[in-house]
Amino acid sequence: MSQDLETQEPIYQRIYATVCQIPSGRVATYGQVARITGGCTARMVGYALAALKEGMDVPWQRVINFKGKISPHGLGYGSALQRQLLIDEGILFDEKERIDLEKFSYFFD
DNA sequence: CGGCTGACTCTGG
DNA sequence: TCCAGAGCCAGCC
Numbered sequence: 121m122s123q124d125l126e127t128q129e130p131i132y133q134r135i136y137a138t139v140c141q142i143p144s145g146r147v148a149t150y151g152q153v154a155r156i157t158g159g160c161t162a163r164m165v166g167y168a169l170a171a172l173k174e175g176m177d178v179p180w181q182r183v184i185n186f187k188g189k190i191s192p193h194g195l196g197y198g199s200a201l202q203r204q205l206l207i208d209e210g211i212l213f214d215e216k217e218r219i220d221l222e223k224f225s226y227f228f229d
Numbered sequence: 230c231g232g233c234t235g236a237c238t239c240t241g242g
Numbered sequence: 243t244c245c246a247g248a249g250c251c252a253g254c255c
Contacts, residue, residue: 149237149238150236150237150238151237151238154237161237161238162237162238163235163236163237163238164237165236165237166235166236166237167234167235167236167237168236169236170235170236171235172236180236183236184236185236185237185238186237186238186239187238190236191236191237192236193235193236194236198236199236202236
């Protein structure tokens with residue numbers, strides 16, 4: 121019913137809205153965001169975030185891959201920033217720079 | 230309208 | 243645990 125209104129907007133816009141639902145101190149995988157957003161796949165989420173602009177208030181740093189690690193995009197400088205932002209929010213990394221999805225994933229399967 | 234690109238996920242070895 | 247390949251689809255030129 122009200123779903124029709126959301127369907128009119130670009131898929132990227134809906135993905136951003138889902139990411140904004142993730143509270144501080146929690147993370148989510150691309151697959152979870154894709155499934156919750158609906159009508160899109162994990163890749164769409166990643167590509168949507170890649171198209172993000174500085175003027176958007178989207179906590180893109182809280183989105184990671186299903187392995188619990190940060191995807192090495194661009195030259196890699198963004199990954200270091202993302203890791204630092206997550207630590208600043210209280211997310212803990214293990215020695216392999218991986219996050220415990222069982223503890224920090226906001227959406228659970 | 231056709232082709233290229235890309236922050237993913239899963240299976241097998 | 244790490245590496246490689248295949249499947250997948252919305253934007254943009």
